[in-house]
Amino acid sequence: MHMKENLINFLYDKSYFINIYEEYIHVFNYIELISLSSKKIELKFTQFRLVIDGNNLFINKMCANELLIKGQITKVGFFYE
Numbered sequence: 001m002h003m004k005e006n007l008i009n010f011l012y013d014k015s016y017f018i019n020i021y022e023e024y025i026h027v028f029n030y031i032e033l034i035s036l037s038s039k040k041i042e043l044k045f046t047q048f049r050l051v052i053d054g055n056n057l058f059i060n061k062m063c064a065n066e067l068l069i070k071g072q073i074t075k076v077g078f079f080y081e
Helices: 003-011
Strands: 017-020 024-028 032-036 041-042 047-064 066-080
Touching: 024 047
Parallel strands: none
Antiparallel strands: 017 024, 024 066, 032 041, 041 047, 047 066
């Protein structure tokens, strides 16, 4: 069955994606984890940096170029270079 493969390709056919929820952020296809602390996480993408500020931040799941960040998120910023 190709239906499952077509759906996966459709959902992941992006250079990156960032899903922001109340207490976690799901990030796919980042380039580099620049900094990590319980108050700030910074990620590098091709054209910008993603900075997540908050309290008790931690990486709950880490796969190849994919992160699930949990904690009390207070601010998310995009910095273009």
